[in-house]
Amino acid sequence: MDKKWFLLSIVSLGLGGFLAFVVAMARTPGVYKYFPPGYFYYALIGHVDLAIVIFLLSFTILIWSRTYKKDLKLAFYLSSLGFVGVALSAFLGKGIAVSNNYLPTIVHPLFLSGIALYFLGFTLYALYVSKEALLTLFSKDPTKNSVATSVVLGLLMMFAVIPSYLRAGDPSDTYIFYERLFWAPGHIHQFLNGAVLLYAWYYLLRLLGKEKELGFLRFVNLSFLFFSFLMLLVPVFYSDPISRDAKIFTEISYAIGLGIPMFFHAFNVVKDMKLDWKNPFSSALLLSLCLYFLGVLIAYAGIKADLRVPAHYHGTVTSLTLALMAISYRLVQEYGYTKKLNALTKFQPYLYGLGMIMFILGLYFAGREGAPRKTYGTGYTQDPTVLFSLMVMGLGTMMAVIGGVLFVLYILKQVVSYHEDKG
Structure with missing residues (x-):
C-alpha cells in the first residue's frame, strides 16, 4: 500500500507545482498580463494545498507505512477521494477563494468535502499506528525517533481542530473564520514537517554510508511535542487565536521549540557529512x-x-x-x-x-x-x-x-x- 501513497504524493506535487508556476508568473513583471487575474487566488490555494499540504502529508503516511509495516486501505481511499475534490475545485476555480494561512480555502462543497475526506483518512492512519509510535518515541535510531514523533504530532494537529472550531466564530466572516480554524493546527503541522525533515536528513545520511545513533538528542522531540501541545491550547488560552498576544506566543514557541532543536540535529548531520557532487543523495x-x-x-x-x-x-x-x-x-x-x-x-x-x-x-x-x-x-x-x-x-x-x-x-x-x- 505504501506504493499507492507514493504515487498519490507524486501526482499531488506535480499538480501543485504546475499551479506554482501560474502563481509566480502572475506576479512576474512583463509576464503577469498573460495570466487571468481572477484565477490567481484559486491557483495560489491549489498550489499550497496540493504541493505543500497534501504532498507532504501523503509522503508522511508513506513513511509511516514503511516504518511500521501496516496497511489501512480505508485511509488511502478516503484521502484519495479528498485529493480529487481539492484538485478539481482549484483547477475549476469555483466557489469563494479565501487566502487564509496554512490551509487556504475555497468555500465550495467540492473543496470542503474533499479536505474533510483527506484529513479523515490521515487521522485514521495516525490512530492506526499510534501504539507502535509510542513504543519507539525515544528510540536511539534517528529515523524511528523522528517518525514516532511525527505520528504524535499528526494526532495533535487533528485534535487542535476541535478547540479551534469552537473559537472560529461566524462562518459568514470567511477570512477570519478559516484563519482562526487553521491557525493552531497549521502551526502544529510545521512541527510535524520538522520531524519529517529530520527523518529525511538522517535517511539520506544513511544512504551515504553514515549510520547515526542518537544520544541525548533522542529526547529533543519532547520540545516538539510540548510546544505543539501548547499550540493545541492556544484557542483555549486566548479568546481569539489570531490575536496579537497569541501570535507572539506562537512565534516564540517556533523559535524555541522548533528552531533550536533543529539546529542541534543539523549540526549532528553535518559534522560527519562528506560531499559527493555527483551523488543526488549528497547534493x-x-x-x-x-x-x-x-x-x-x-x-x-x-x-x-x-x-x-x-x-x-x-x-x-x-x-x-x-x-x-x-x-x-x-x-x-x-x-x-x-x-x-x-x-x-x-x-x-x-x-x-x-x-x-x-x-x-x-x-x-x-x-x-x-x-x-x-x-x-x-x-x-x-x-x-x-x-x-x-x-x-x-x-x-x-x-x-x-x-x-x-x-x-x-x-x-x-x-x-x-x-x-x-x-
Whole structure:
C-alpha cells in the first residue's frame, strides 16, 4: 500500500507545482498580463494545498507505512477521494477563494468535502499506528525517533481542530473564520514537517554510508511535542487565536521549540557529512540544509506581512520537498521500478534547489521594499529594486518548476514502464 501513497504524493506535487508556476508568473513583471487575474487566488490555494499540504502529508503516511509495516486501505481511499475534490475545485476555480494561512480555502462543497475526506483518512492512519509510535518515541535510531514523533504530532494537529472550531466564530466572516480554524493546527503541522525533515536528513545520511545513533538528542522531540501541545491550547488560552498576544506566543514557541532543536540535529548531520557532487543523495542533503537555514535566517532577521513571509516558509518547506525528492529516487529502486538511476537524477536537485534559492531571495528583497504577498501583478509599484527582485523570483521559479517537472515525469515514467513490462 505504501506504493499507492507514493504515487498519490507524486501526482499531488506535480499538480501543485504546475499551479506554482501560474502563481509566480502572475506576479512576474512583463509576464503577469498573460495570466487571468481572477484565477490567481484559486491557483495560489491549489498550489499550497496540493504541493505543500497534501504532498507532504501523503509522503508522511508513506513513511509511516514503511516504518511500521501496516496497511489501512480505508485511509488511502478516503484521502484519495479528498485529493480529487481539492484538485478539481482549484483547477475549476469555483466557489469563494479565501487566502487564509496554512490551509487556504475555497468555500465550495467540492473543496470542503474533499479536505474533510483527506484529513479523515490521515487521522485514521495516525490512530492506526499510534501504539507502535509510542513504543519507539525515544528510540536511539534517528529515523524511528523522528517518525514516532511525527505520528504524535499528526494526532495533535487533528485534535487542535476541535478547540479551534469552537473559537472560529461566524462562518459568514470567511477570512477570519478559516484563519482562526487553521491557525493552531497549521502551526502544529510545521512541527510535524520538522520531524519529517529530520527523518529525511538522517535517511539520506544513511544512504551515504553514515549510520547515526542518537544520544541525548533522542529526547529533543519532547520540545516538539510540548510546544505543539501548547499550540493545541492556544484557542483555549486566548479568546481569539489570531490575536496579537497569541501570535507572539506562537512565534516564540517556533523559535524555541522548533528552531533550536533543529539546529542541534543539523549540526549532528553535518559534522560527519562528506560531499559527493555527483551523488543526488549528497547534493539534495546539502541543498536541503541550505534551503532550511535560509528560511530560518529570514525569520530570525524579522519579517512583516509582505513577500518575506512566503520567502521564509518556502525555504523551510521546500527543504523538505527536495529531501523527499531524493528519497523518492531511492524508492523507485527499492520498489523495482528501475535498477539504475540515470543522469537526470544527478543534476535535478541542483536545478530545483538553486532555483528555489533564487525564488526565495527574490521574494525576500522584494518584500523588504514593501511588496505585498498574495497579490496579482506588479501594478502596485514602479520601484526598480522590487521589479528586479521579482524578475529574479520569476527566473528562479522557472528553474525550480523545470526541476520539479523533470522529477515528476521521471518518477511516473519509471512506474509506467515497469507496469508495461509486467503487463
